[in-house]
Amino acid sequence: MSNKSWLFAPAIAALVGCAAAAPPQREASAPPAASPKSYSHDPYPSTYRAYPGVLTAIVGGTVFDGEGKRIDNGVVVLADGVVRAIGGADTPIPEGATRIDARGKWVTPGVIDIHSHLGDYPSPAVEAHQDGNEVTGPVHPDVWAEHSVWPQDPGFTRALMNGGITSLEILPGSANLFGGRSVVLKNVPARTVQAMKFPGAPYGLKMACGENPKRVYGSRNQMPGSRMGNIAMDRATWARAVEYKRRWDKYERDGGEPPARDIGMDTLRGVLAGEILIQNHCYRADEMANMIDMSKEFGYKITAFHHAVEAYKIADLLKANGICAAMWADWYGFKMEAYDGIEENIPLVHNAGACAIVHSDDPNGIQRLYQEAGKAQAAGRRIGIDVPDEMVWTWLSYNPARALGIDAKTGSLRPGKMADVVLWNGNPLSVYTRPERVWIDGALMYDANDPRRRPVTDFELGQPGEGDVK
């Protein structure tokens, strides 16, 4: 089981305007084309292609559109990999559509987990699979999580079948101040990580506050050995990055002798240019405030704080700065900086008008994010914060999509967006509910009633329990 994972549990958050009031500042798009004089910004490009789907009409269910709207007795039409239509019972159903009877069921955008280590801490969790932290130094913006992802991690399939996860961000761990680049994946089984990469999703950079970096390196009598050491190393690194960016910007603009390449600095330059989103592991309120000041000192934006166990203490600050908080429903006390975790964190952040996200950081929790949202909703109601079911779903799809820079493509059921859709066999905030079908880009990737629509990883072939209901 996973109860030791938090020691390294990575977290960091990323970008763009999650606050309810602030529109997304950045449209998801392919990484900007490099200057002809420059280096590639996308040297490991996505090879993902949507799997074939059929024209499908999901009829009669309760629909949450992912942006806070609810349609009773709704119709959702999927065609050519995208949502073609969403509406009430009078929505036209195209001729030839496969009709799915969703009466008594719920239809939502797929769940997006902004914080996962599937693939880089896969099952089985043997030593040879511990690939999520480059624990040889505290500053490693040069490593990329995608180069550790094992596509055969059985955890991806459980997240699909039990959790309704259609997209997810894989982050490096939190042992380091600069943990490396994250990667956004479509949750489809594949032979290579490239075939899972979400087309056009911006990269993230994982940063970490607090206990983990100072514990890992302080125990080796290396810097950082304290929280002030964390910040000092962060600032020294950002100062170098500003200079690196200045030199490369000048070269790309004016030509001349190209500056020396530094793979880690490429990442930091991307952050300073707004191409790469900061996903910042941070628990304590005071440390989040320090990180915000540091981002202003060096001119970058923090997209999201991850874990953010004390976000409720500074929800006003998060709102004012347009920073999302990706949180657990009820984790607390596993380490000192998690001591003040409370069950009302998520609804309090939402209620303050800031951008709330439910995240997992856990191969088991990712299978029940929708239940975690239900628990947080109930905790809010007990203190008079009544967030309707359809609004709660923004914590699971639209807000994480915004914080990953993919909200123009997925995260809600707007016509033209990717048909990443889950049909649930009951109210999807209930403990008694499970996904019945999951579509990714309009392709039916899971069907609870069809064992042939149940993926089995290479690792599980010929093993006890192969192909079982999990």
Next chain:
Amino acid sequence: MKTALLTGASALLLSLLGGVAGAQTIAITGGTVALGDGSEPIQGGTVVIRDGRIVAAGRGVAAPAGAQLVDATGKWVTPGIVAGFSRVGLVEVDAVDATNDVSARNSPFSAAIDVAPAINPKAQPIAVNRAGGVTRAIVAPGTAKSIFAGQGAVIDLGADMNPITHARAFQFVEFGEDGTQDAGGSRAAAHVLFRNALREAADLGRRTGVASTGAARPATANDQRTLPLEDQPDNSLLGAGRTRSQDVLLTRFDAAALVPVLQGRQLLMVHVERASDILQTLALRKEFPSLRLVLVGAAEGWTVAKEIAAAGVPVIASALDDLPNSFEELASTQSNIGRMRAAGVHVSIGMIGDNEARQVRQARQYAGNLVAVGRLPGATGLTWGQALETITSAPAEAVGMGSEFGSLKPGRRADVVVWDKDPLENGAAAQLVLIDGVQQPLSNHQTRLRDRYRTLPEGPLPKAYDR
């Protein structure tokens, strides 16, 4: 306004009980009552409590004249949740070593370790899980340098300084991958370490006159015998003047602690996950026929469920493991508990390696998920009543204390929780918690933080003055 919002629903219940102690009669009326014995919930039931014990529960039960009445109309009433495998009370903050008493890496002792004196009834995880409706817990030590972790206890989560229900209720052993490491590197080494330890215990017993009873006591899933609440160690085993062979590995204390295990007077709780390890554990009774076994974990238990059922050995299992997290859990599935139960195994839910020091309140969510599993094609789950049973009476029975707590049957300790809704549903909250019939406080560090930060703007003074 804030106070009203925060306490709203529970205030009514609390005022009705108003500062009651245990020595009186209480009737909880009008609620949906679930007994915790596997039966389905009863609408409009009554629970009667006298002197800290259950007198009656069900439909058609009359509230005795003069009883203090608690109106539970629209609410649910169940036995308190029993944490089937936990480390509650041994830890304040996991990663703060000074507050973590689970295992003792540098101790010369193993089997002799007894968690009872380490339980801190004021630890926040006790208060937090009490507020989550958990009233009793089975608390196990963790291994360090031996396969023997030491002796676990059964505790209550009450807000008093007497947490121990049953000290030294069981000896805990790691026999899978963890045990392999503790034993020096192989399963074979773990088995020889175990056999040697029990033989040294037998030898000590003979030399000190604490002979084995010889007669095997069958370990049944529903052992209702009332165990002595304080099973004192056999002092004769520890007395001076009794020489031992020089050819021993165990300290005298450790060997003495294993005599009651060998003789079947103390349960042996064994953590195993792999099917072959389960069968090898069951087979230990060929050599040591008096062992009273309880299995913990058993991720692959469904593949050998008939053998477990035939052995009559109860299982405290992880509810929702479905990943091949290790090579001993390749066959894990969320149907494990349902399939074992269907095969006749006595099963309950535990939190093995799963935030068991802090989050045993999640046992309700796990139980609810097993109901969900039962609605999936090809899967095997539990009915609602069976699911509640796995987190109330079943774990109590697994440690031989089903007659003491875990259900609302007459005579049980009055550990009763009134919930605002179906307690297995996400976000259900305990509104009234009784332990031994005594109303418990539900506030804790977290609820105080919640109240302080319900609104953010600071007043004329900093937040530190807001309490």
